[in-house]
Amino acid sequence: MTTLLPTTARILRARADAEIAANVIAPYYGLDAAIAVNPVLPSLREGMPAALRSAAPALGARGSAGESWYRAQLDGGRISTAELAAAIRAQLASVRGAGGAAMVADTADAALVERFLATSPHEALEAGDPTAPDEIDEQLTRWCRAALAPEAAAWPVPVDELGFYGAWRAVASVDPRMPRSARRRIEEAPAAADAALAAALEATGLPAGDRADALRRELARTPGWTAYVRWRAQTSGDVEVVDLLAVRLTLRVALEMPLPEAPTDARVVRDALGLDAVERALVWQAALEARVHERLLSRVRTAPADETPPAPSAHLVFCIDVRSEGIRRHLEAQGPYATSGFAGFFGIAAEVEPLAASAASAALPVLLSPRYRVSERPVPGAWRGARSLVDRLAAGRAWRSALKAPDSVAGAPLGWAEMTGWLWGPVAASRSILAGAATRGGRADDPVGGPATLFDVDSALSVEDQLATAEVILRTMGMTTPDAPLIVLVGHGSTTTNNAYRTALDCGACGGHRGAPNARIAAAILNSEAVRAGLAARGIEIPAETVFLAAEHDTVSDAITIVDSSALPAERRGELEALLADAVRAAEELQAERAAELPGARTGAGGSRLERRGRDWAQVYPEWGLARNAAIVIGPRSRTAGVDLERRAFLHSYDAEADVDGQALETILTAPLVVAHWINAQYYFSAVDPEVLGAGSKTVHNLVGGAGVLTGPRGDLRIGLPWQSIGTRAGLHHEPLRLLAVVDAPLERIDGIIQRADIVADLVHGDWVVLVAPGTEPGTWVRRTRDGWAPYSLTISTSAAEAAVNPDEKEAA
Amino acid sequence: MSREALTRMTKIEVVARTVDSDAVRRQIVASGASGYTSLPAVTGLGHHGAHEGRALFNDRDALTLTITVVPDDRADDLIEGLRSLLERSTGVMFVSDTYVSRPHYFS
Numbered sequence: 001m002t003t004l005l006p007t008t009a010r011i012l013r014a015r016a017d018a019e020i021a022a023n024v025i026a027p028y029y030g031l032d033a034a035i036a037v038n039p040v041l042p043s044l045r046e047g048m049p050a051a052l053r054s055a056a057p058a059l060g061a062r063g064s065a066g067e068s069w070y071r072a073q074l075d076g077g078r079i080s081t082a083e084l085a086a087a088i089r090a091q092l093a094s095v096r097g098a099g100g101a102a103m104v105a106d107t108a109d110a111a112l113v114e115r116f117l118a119t120s121p122h123e124a125l126e127a128g129d130p131t132a133p134d135e136i137d138e139q140l141t142r143w144c145r146a147a148l149a150p151e152a153a154a155w156p157v158p159v160d161e162l163g164f165y166g167a168w169r170a171v172a173s174v175d176p177r178m179p180r181s182a183r184r185r186i187e188e189a190p191a192a193a194d195a196a197l198a199a200a201l202e203a204t205g206l207p208a209g210d211r212a213d214a215l216r217r218e219l220a221r222t223p224g225w226t227a228y229v230r231w232r233a234q235t236s237g238d239v240e241v242v243d244l245l246a247v248r249l250t251l252r253v254a255l256e257m258p259l260p261e262a263p264t265d266a267r268v269v270r271d272a273l274g275l276d277a278v279e280r281a282l283v284w285q286a287a288l289e290a291r292v293h294e295r296l297l298s299r300v301r302t303a304p305a306d307e308t309p310p311a312p313s314a315h316l317v318f319c320i321d322v323r324s325e326g327i328r329r330h331l332e333a334q335g336p337y338a339t340s341g342f343a344g345f346f347g348i349a350a351e352v353e354p355l356a357a358s359a360a361s362a363a364l365p366v367l368l369s370p371r372y373r374v375s376e377r378p379v380p381g382a383w384r385g386a387r388s389l390v391d392r393l394a395a396g397r398a399w400r401s402a403l404k405a406p407d408s409v410a411g412a413p414l415g416w417a418e419m420t421g422w423l424w425g426p427v428a429a430s431r432s433i434l435a436g437a438a439t440r441g442g443r444a445d446d447p448v449g450g451p452a453t454l455f456d457v458d459s460a461l462s463v464e465d466q467l468a469t470a471e472v473i474l475r476t477m478g479m480t481t482p483d484a485p486l487i488v489l490v491g492h493g494s495t496t497t498n499n500a501y502r503t504a505l506d507c508g509a510c511g512g513h514r515g516a517p518n519a520r521i522a523a524a525i526l527n528s529e530a531v532r533a534g535l536a537a538r539g540i541e542i543p544a545e546t547v548f549l550a551a552e553h554d555t556v557s558d559a560i561t562i563v564d565s566s567a568l569p570a571e572r573r574g575e576l577e578a579l580l581a582d583a584v585r586a587a588e589e590l591q592a593e594r595a596a597e598l599p600g601a602r603t604g605a606g607g608s609r610l611e612r613r614g615r616d617w618a619q620v621y622p623e624w625g626l627a628r629n630a631a632i633v634i635g636p637r638s639r640t641a642g643v644d645l646e647r648r649a650f651l652h653s654y655d656a657e658a659d660v661d662g663q664a665l666e667t668i669l670t671a672p673l674v675v676a677h678w679i680n681a682q683y684y685f686s687a688v689d690p691e692v693l694g695a696g697s698k699t700v701h702n703l704v705g706g707a708g709v710l711t712g713p714r715g716d717l718r719i720g721l722p723w724q725s726i727g728t729r730a731g732l733h734h735e736p737l738r739l740l741a742v743v744d745a746p747l748e749r750i751d752g753i754i755q756r757a758d759i760v761a762d763l764v765h766g767d768w769v770v771l772v773a774p775g776t777e778p779g780t781w782v783r784r785t786r787d788g789w790a791p792y793s794l795t796i797s798t799s800a801a802e803a804a805v806n807p808d809e810k811e812a813a
Numbered sequence: 814m815s816r817e818a819l820t821r822m823t824k825i826e827v828v829a830r831t832v833d834s835d836a837v838r839r840q841i842v843a844s845g846a847s848g849y850t851s852l853p854a855v856t857g858l859g860h861h862g863a864h865e866g867r868a869l870f871n872d873r874d875a876l877t878l879t880i881t882v883v884p885d886d887r888a889d890d891l892i893e894g895l896r897s898l899l900e901r902s903t904g905v906m907f908v909s910d911t912y913v914s915r916p917h918y919f920s
Binding site for chain 1: 897
């Protein structure tokens, strides 16, 4: 390796190649505040077919389920001959134009499917080829674990002083396991990461035009750590992909190991119908989706319901999360309640600082940057309770820290285990015997059991800013004329224990945190007299008797907890108690419904059983989260009220008539739709390739600080969802379907937004979502593609859709 | 004040997707530039049609304008470095002569 420093021009060129290469995978947000993301997000613009063709294979992954899995769905009746034939015809028309459609117009469905199936699955799209780790991968992943999650490292490494690459260079150049010649080369490498990368690239002799692709292949060998470093570069900025590549390339040159070879262009195999592997996969995928689309669209009304519902006694606003659909449906069935759906951060773009938390956290969608910070404070007279809570949680943190302290001293963990191991035996035994009996209150953001507090909104936001926030909330929600005396903003959170993926079950719209703080802040703003006066001047009259309350829906137990009722006059407590009594009944009914799907749950079990399940430290299926998500419905509740959408649909309220300028719809399509797609894509890719794009089984996970998990003691950081979020021993519980977006709005308004907002165009034109709107005839739908609107023909009868297979009826964990 | 009293330098402006602008800024810093100015959510009309500013609940999917000023002798390296970066993305770059009154701020 040369000891001459590369020129600035070469360093900047190397940096550019590294930045381009980094787009092989999306950032991974870690587990401290887990966020669902499409793993091939950087390739979104190229579209879903391109993701199957190149973006997923670049990671050694496949972008669709395997042909054998699809064939099993056909054999099992999940896909019908008619659905598959319709998908084949549509695909031929798409890739061959009118000629393609005409080619098989006279062919019967059965014959067409027979021709399609004649191709051997071995010639179709199958799994990618994740390469076995080599010496470079082993060393790099070990270093990533030590440097990026120092609390999990066997001994301290000087990353703070020297940086990721600099510290590695210092350690590796004296590492006795390394050949002497390699140590010398590493010592002679430039001290700065970007210069080292440039020097190593020069040493490889690669032509300049090939370097970005070569670096892309390097990063794809450890997609987990690459994705995590991308996130750190965006946030703390203490490490970037250039550092990762500097270590990789310097090590590769030092060990004289060749660069990963470029894949050879695979021979394109076409089936009897002229379709290649990706086109076949898209046929199967469309056939799989047809029945669910039929099933859901047959239930969503294409016109508002005829009868006007009675005036509600309370109106509850839930997060759009698919888990809210179930509780809304059951609650509405209990009495005169109205419900709405809105992004669960309730428009509060804040960093939230819970009373007993050690730090503030960004409680908003990752699409947004925090605009302000709101702190929780005890109400006057509650200082004693607040002090007690703060002391208790601080003592817990100190205790856990003390227990881990010996880990940072070489050799100490063994002695520590010898000394204290006997203590943990009884503790473990009692936790097992009393599984689920633990009490709540161990989290700073748990709304249950804390002292009386308030969020100090006035210190964070001027009245004018509060007014603007309130107006956005109400207009986007379509609630410009509040219709109930009691309006409850219901966030959500998940109470589980011993669960590395706990935050993945919390509210994604709140940045992977529980939703109660945001609900409380929004309610406080909407109850403010000054804000209401300002709203009235802007045409939004909130009746004086209307009170906003904050609540939280626990998605494990389905319990709804009112977290702040201070705004409700004492004489109106009866209204709240009646609501809560109905909420308990709704939760019981929903628990029974959910228990039928949860592995090992007894369907007759009461609510407390599901709640205990969340607190059982051995339970790997505390809840199903957002599994089986399939659609988002953007429209008034009248389209979906009273129908069962099986907890498969995100529901965002929208009133096209009230949205005169289309601003609310633009907000919904550019944010909640995007987030719903990210979630949908994370589940999709975790299901179609659980090995590369999923996190594997929870049972063999090792936590690496807040970064993520490893399978076993070493290797790449696992991205995506664990198997227990998507399947059981019997197979997939989550069906890998692209998001169906049902938008109840004028077509020209949707078109205008697609034209203006690139992100919406990318989703729709790239076939990442199937966007439909009500057609002009009742009961009909039209679909928007890059070619415009066209009738969306549903291929099967409603009765067949109703008979769609629920895998849990067949599968038992 | 006439331009003779000022120091001539090179101004480089890049309009790129907000998600790509971090890389633009890292490139600027790595070149030795002493700083930059970043304007998020810019609007306009260009090769890919009209671009709206920031959506209400989405800062990410917008365009960001990043501006830096460097001495002429550093400009070419940075220009090439940015050109390389923009080879595979949709950003555009403008380079122009500019004059500054406090050259030591930019050296």
